[in-house]
Amino acid sequence: xxxxxxxxxxxxxxxxxxxxxxxxxxxxxxxxxxxxxxxxxxxxxxxxxxxxxxxxxxxxxxxxxxxxxxxxxxxxxxxxxxxxxxxxxxxxxxxxxxxxxxxxxxxxxxxxxxxxxxxxxxxxxxxxxxxxxxxxxxxxxxxxxxxxxxxxxxxxxxxxxxxxxxxxxxxxxxxxxxxxxxxxxxxxxxxxxxxxxxxxxxxxxxxxxxxxxxxxxxxxxxxxxxxxxxxxxxxxxxxxxxxxxxxxxxxxxxxxxxxxxxxxxxxxxxxxxxxxxxxxxxxxxxxxxxxxxxxxxxxxxxxxxxxxxxxxxxxxxxxxx
Numbered sequence: 001x002x003x004x005x006x007x008x009x010x011x012x013x014x015x016x017x018x019x020x021x022x023x024x025x026x027x028x029x030x031x032x033x034x035x036x037x038x039x040x041x042x043x044x045x046x047x048x049x050x051x052x053x054x055x056x057x058x059x060x061x062x063x064x065x066x067x068x069x070x071x072x073x074x075x076x077x078x079x080x081x082x083x084x085x086x087x088x089x090x091x092x093x094x095x096x097x098x099x100x101x102x103x104x105x106x107x108x109x110x111x112x113x114x115x116x117x118x119x120x121x122x123x124x125x126x127x128x129x130x131x132x133x134x135x136x137x138x139x140x141x142x143x144x145x146x147x148x149x150x151x152x153x154x155x156x157x158x159x160x161x162x163x164x165x166x167x168x169x170x171x172x173x174x175x176x177x178x179x180x181x182x183x184x185x186x187x188x189x190x191x192x193x194x195x196x197x198x199x200x201x202x203x204x205x206x207x208x209x210x211x212x213x214x215x216x217x218x219x220x221x222x223x224x225x226x227x228x229x230x231x232x233x234x235x236x237x238x239x240x241x242x243x244x245x246x247x248x249x250x251x252x253x254x255x256x257x258x259x260x261x262x263x264x265x266x267x268x269x270x271x272x273x274x275x276x277x278x279x280x281x282x283x284x285x286x287x288x289x290x291x292x293x294x295x296x297x298x299x300x301x302x303x304x305x306x307x308x309x310x311x312x313x314x315x316x317x318x319x320x321x
Contacts, residue, residue: 012171015100015187017083017093017180031088034281037289038081044292045070051305058301061124061139066295068148069117073288076110079103080284084180100182101163107181107284108159111258112209114287116151118254119213121247122220129240130227158205165198179277214255221248246298250291257283 019027052058052067083103086092095103127138162184169191179186188198221244228240261280296302 012097012175014094014096015175015177015182017087017095017177017182019087019180027088031085034081034088034285035085037285038077038085041073041077041285041288044296045073045288047306047309048292048296048302049074051302051309055305058305061135061144062121062128063302064141064144065117065121065124068151069114069121069291072110072114072117073291075106076114077285077288079106079110080181080281084281087180095182100187101166104166104182104184104187105159105163108162108184108205109155111284112158113151113155114254115209115213116154118247118251119216120147120151122217125244125247126220126224128243129224158208161201162205165201169193169198180281183280210255210258217251246294249294250287253290254287257286
C-alpha cells in the first residue's frame, strides 16, 4: 500500500470500465438476464411505489417504509445497470472522472440507505408484535418522516467523505478499472499514494453499513421471536411469524451476498476476478428485483391493489368495444 518510487503521476480525466475478464465472448448473452432483471426491478418497484402513494389505506408505517425501500432499490439499480449495458452492447467503457465519482457516491449512498431501511422495517415489526397497543402512537407519520430523514442523513455523511478521499489521490497506474461500474476499492488500487487510510475507511464504511445494521436487525428479531413464543395460541404465533416472513426473506437476500462481496474486495484476490464481478452485480440487482415480488405476494393488501391496477389499466383491452 506504499507509494512506488520514481512513478509518473498524472491528472486522471476518465476511467475505462471493462467487461468481465475471461467471459468476453459470452458478455452479450450475459447482458440479457441483467437487462431483464433491471426491467423487472424498475417496473416492480415503480408499481409498488405508485400503489402505496396513491392508495390511502396503505399509508401505514409498514407500507411507508416499504415505499422508501422501493425508492432506494430504483436508485441502486438505475445507478449501475444502464452504464453496464452500454458497456456490454456498445463497448462504451469510458466514463469521466466526475461521472465515476457520481456513480460511486449514489451506489454506496443507496446501498447504505437500503440497509438502514431494513433496520427501520425491523423496528416496525418489533413494535407491531411486541407492543401492538402502542403501534400507532409510537410510529406516527412525523416519527416515520424523521426516521426517513435520519436514513438519508446517515447515508450522506458516511459516503460523502469518499468523494474527497478519491479526489485527493494521485494516479500512476493507468485508468483501467476491472469492473463494469465504479467500485471504491478498484479505484483506490490504481493510485500510487499510501492508501492505508482509504482502505481503513472502506472497511469502516462496510462495518457501519452491514455489521452494525445486521446486528440491530438480529437483536430485534430475537426479541420478536421471544414475544411470539409467549403468545397463547398457535394461530397467533403463526400469524405473527407470517408478518415477519417477507422481511426475513429480504434480509437473507441482502446481507449474506453483501458481506461476501464487500469483504472479498477488501481482503484481496481470494477468488477469480470475473466471478467476484459477477457476484457483485447480482447482489446489486437481485434484491431490487425480488423485493417488490416478495412483498407483493406476501402482503394481501398490496396484492389486491396490484390486481386492481392491472384490471383498471390492462383489463379494459379484453373488454368488447
